[in-house]
Amino acid sequence: MAWEVSWYRAGIVHGWAGEHRHRWLLAALAVLLIFAVLVAAGMGAVEVPASAVVRNILTGSALSADQRIILLTIRLPRIVAALLVGGALSVSGLLFQGLFRNPLADPYIIGSSGGAVCGASIGVFLLPPISVAGFSTTALLAFAGALGSITLVYWLARVDGRTPVVALLLAGFAVSTMLSYSSYFLEVLDRNFGTSMRVLASWLHGTIMQPTWPQLAIVTAMIAIGLAGSVPLVHKLNTLALGEEYATHLGLSVQQIRVAVIVIGSILTAAAVALGGLISFIGLIVPHMLRIVLGPDHVRLLPATALAGALFLLVADTVARTAIAPAEVPVGVLTAIIGGPFFLYLLRKTKQEVIA
């Protein structure tokens, strides 16, 4: 990855803030994130100025009753959902890239999002809506779907302990397409014709739905588990980058890491899909951008990826819901438009190094 290296090595990035660059970056991302939340809270059909939002948090006043309702039941849940989905997809992208030893792995590309959608639509279409607190059975099925599809793709794409780009993309494409389309098949079996179909359609386009706070609580719990589980894994992924055999010689149990990454990556993907459906490429773009700045050390990349992913999707979702208001572009469409060319560029740039 000559280009990436040249940035990383060149004085531009290397000289800046020196050894503590990652801390500065984290601080900068945190500040930007707070700023973005305040701005996003203000944007929409009813304007709520950021200053009023801050004053409301500080003093409990300064907002009218209408503004308050809009803020608490519409805008904030949506903002929190975007943050959660963005962070979860980016971190699962990072984990899968480490496991596959391939910078092109992304929950969408390798089919785990497709599996999650398939699992979730089984929940939506076939099971009676007995789920507790919003969508717990759906979330569980989404997790099972993500887990199943990623295991399948990993098994299909591995050649002698490596996952060549071609094998990864082909296996991911096939599995992801089969699973996404099987959701359309389930549509035929729909009991309450119409409503579930709309749910599915918005999922496949990747729209962050208007979540309720209990739904957010479940997803937050899933993502918290996923992030906590990632922490002991990241320095092992650094070692795994040297190859499975090397990692084994250094005393790691590759099998354990494999299972842990697949389970945790699937929890994160399923949580994200439950709220936002199929949102593509974000798990690819965010870790890659950060690798340019921070280098490939997964330990440093993990917190930065979570924050940057949250920021990225919040910005994208805010644009998606306000750009052509009152209509709304599904944010998945937006990330696909940005991410598709980026992915192709990466594929072209890395093909010699990764395929060889």
Next chain:
Amino acid sequence: MIPLVEFLGVSFAYGHRRIIGDLNATIFGNECIAVVGPNGVGKTTLLRLATGTLTPDRGTVTLESKSLGSLKKREIAKSVAFVPQNVEVPFSFTVEQFVQQGRTPFLKMFGGLSASDYEVVRRAMELTDTWSLRGRVFNQLSGGERQRVKIALGLAQQPQLLLLDEPMQHLDIGRQLELIGLIDSLRREGIAIVASMHDLALIEGTFFSVWLMSPDAPMRQGTAEEMLQPELLEEVFRCPPNYRDVLRERMRREPVL
């Protein structure tokens, strides 16, 4: 003196293909052994058996009298370091980050590197003369630099035994001699070394013992002088009769160092 590593009646096969049969051998703490034999005879397999990555079908491999099978991989990795032939890193890790991976067996579950870990890494890099490369990207190093950096990673494990798999491969003669010099200095540090070697001319003077592996006879062990005899090598390497004079001529050369 307890042997560091001991092979006791070890047999190993990949599927039905028998690679190693009833091998008995010992590695002591101060030894420097070259493993020699034709391609595919099982030199790498032998090294892997000594790390516990491969488990023998019969017999046991012991580390300080304890069976490798009863030890945790991490514990083995603190005593035995394996330097593989080829490493392919998909991300642009710097040389220093690469060598730091040698501390993996010493890390706690959530732990990063401690000050003493950094010190060990630094010493390993100074010993291999790679400290000046620390900011370079591993993937962009030349063959000789890579080899030394991989050895630095092995040294960062603070091993008693360093296993080198074909360390001279793809190196020009200058880098080969440089590496021989490094092996000499590691030996003086008290680290036992076992290396699989193709270039027989580089063995004498540095490696005292030679293990000669042959596809259809038990492994022979002896001093370099005893093992590097044209008659033996002819047989082990199945040298075609019309090339025997060439082989004899080659082996008559003075050792390089």
